[in-house]
Amino acid sequence: MLKEASPRGRILTGAPLSDFTSFRTGGPADYVVIPSDEDGIRNIILLAKANEIPYYIIGNGTNLLVSDDGFRGMVMVIRDGKSDVSYEERGDEVLITAHAGASLAKVAYDAARKGLAGFEFAAGIPGSVGGAVFMNAGAYGGEIKDVIVSARVMDTDGNVFTLDRDGLELSYRHSAVGERGLIVLDAVFALTRGDTEVILAQISELNAKRREKQPLEYPSAGSTFKRPEGYFAGKLIEEAGLKGYSVGDACVSEKHCGFVINKGRATSSDIIKLIREVSERVYRNSGVRLEPEVRMIGFD
Numbered sequence: 603m604l605k606e607a608s609p610r611g612r613i614l615t616g617a618p619l620s621d622f623t624s625f626r627t628g629g630p631a632d633y634v635v636i637p638s639d640e641d642g643i644r645n646i647i648l649l650a651k652a653n654e655i656p657y658y659i660i661g662n663g664t665n666l667l668v669s670d671d672g673f674r675g676m677v678m679v680i681r682d683g684k685s686d687v688s689y690e691e692r693g694d695e696v697l698i699t700a701h702a703g704a705s706l707a708k709v710a711y712d713a714a715r716k717g718l719a720g721f722e723f724a725a726g727i728p729g730s731v732g733g734a735v736f737m738n739a740g741a742y743g744g745e746i747k748d749v750i751v752s753a754r755v756m757d758t759d760g761n762v763f764t765l766d767r768d769g770l771e772l773s774y775r776h777s778a779v780g781e782r783g784l785i786v787l788d789a790v791f792a793l794t795r796g797d798t799e800v801i802l803a804q805i806s807e808l809n810a811k812r813r814e815k816q817p818l819e820y821p822s823a824g825s826t827f828k829r830p831e832g833y834f835a836g837k838l839i840e841e842a843g844l845k846g847y848s849v850g851d852a853c854v855s856e857k858h859c860g861f862v863i864n865k866g867r868a869t870s871s872d873i874i875k876l877i878r879e880v881s882e883r884v885y886r887n888s889g890v891r892l893e894p895e896v897r898m899i900g901f902d
């Protein structure tokens with residue numbers, strides 16, 4: 603049935619989702635489907651709906667914690683099938699259209715090589731375009747909201763339509779895409795003309811900052827917690843005495859307390875226990891409730 607729905611796509615049965623997440627943890631999904639095109643995405647969604655099969659979309663899996671029991675249903679992976687980017691001049695700006703599965707880093711470097719500025723902040727975020735729109739990803743003072751013009755999306759009935767920037771309702775790690783259960787197909791960003799050398803230098807500087815401050819040598823999902831209004835999660839965690847605190851191989855990074863890392867053989871159960879414990883202890887210490895930024899799949 604799935605093969606008919608997405609004849610050119612890939613279908614895996616019982617594949618471990620640890621292969622699809624940057625935490626490198628997570629049990630199997632009944633099915634993992636990697637559609638090759640938009641028709642494949644639509645057919646699979648309709649098939650899942652008609653047969654009441656739960657489904658979940660994964661981009662690059664860099665903001666996900668999947669339960670060790672995995673996911674009962676179907677996971678559709680939308681990543682890098684088509685990373686071609688198209689460009690269109692619009693007055694002083696250039697509009698770039700990128701497929702949801704394209705990596706943000708690739709889009710950022712392609713734009714830089716074309717002498718287009720505005721996407722530098724995204725070059726070190728390891729997600730896909732779709733995941734970045736869903737999360738309104740951001741770093742170093744920039745966020746998707748600043749550069750996006752619109753996104754083409756599909757709803758659960760397979761209808762495709764365009765949401766402009768306002769319609770996407772982007773705010774801190776939030777979007778209408780998540781709220782309404784939509785699938786991002788592609789997105790248009792408006793960039794300005796600049797100098798390739800300067801833009802590439804800016805990207806290098808930001809990436810160097812990341813390497814210096816973040817534990818990129820370990821699997822993680824980036825910042826584990828959202829930034830609470832008026833505070834920094836990492837600082838609150840450090841002040842609660844939790845630097846290096848661990849459950850099994852899941853550990854609060856000593857380099858950056860805002861990151862939970864997998865030191866080798868952590869399970870998702872270790873990670874979730876650590877997240878809960880950190881939240882609780884920070885609350886007791888500071889009265890601030892930390893909320894996970896990482897999206898959870900397959901947990902009760």
Ligand SMILES: Cc1cc2nc3c(=O)[nH]c(=O)nc-3n(C[C@H](O)[C@H](O)[C@H](O)COP(=O)(O)OP(=O)(O)OC[C@H]3O[C@@H](n4cnc5c(N)ncnc54)[C@H](O)[C@@H]3O)c2cc1C
Binds near residue numbers: 660737
């Ligand atoms: C080392 C490291 C550094 C990071 N640094 C940053 C940072 O500086 N700033 C930042 O904001 N984030 C950062 N992150 C987190 C992560 O990269 C971002 O949240 C990114 O936007 C997630 O994209 P993704 O494709 O990996 O999404 P996934 O993790 O696969 O999914 C995240 C959410 O998006 C949804 N989704 C994914 N693709 C689609 C689609 N096509 N349509 C609809 N929904 C979709 C999923 O269902 C899920 O709910 C970092 C992560 C790591 C590992």
